[in-house]
Amino acid sequence: MTDVNRDRLLxxxxxxxxxxxxPDGAVDRLAWSDADLAGxxxxxxxxxxxxxEPRVDAALNVFG
Structure with missing residues (x-):
């Protein structure tokens, strides 16, 4: 089993x-918004x- 670096993950x-x-602590990254693309x-x-090397499909999903 792979060990997870807890601090790095957090x-x-x-x-x-x-x-x-x-401002209320929520996160809003609507699909294909500027925030989503930045993420x-x-x-x-x-x-x-x-x-x-990251790979990106036609729907902009990122794999690596």
Whole structure:
């Protein structure tokens, strides 16, 4: 089983939650909105940082 780096995971979740963050604490990333696309770019960059190549399908889903 793969060990999960808890601190890194929580840091990533916090960073992603800042994209589209609302004043009431909610997160709003409506599909294909600026916030959604920023979140997808953020995720693709994390994939690159891991030494992998992100792939994007026709619906803009990001895989890596």
């Amino acid at each position: 840091d990533d979740l916090r960073a992603l939650s800042n994209i589209g963050a609302q 997808r770019r953020w995720y693709a960059e994390r994939i690159r940082e891991a030494g992998l």
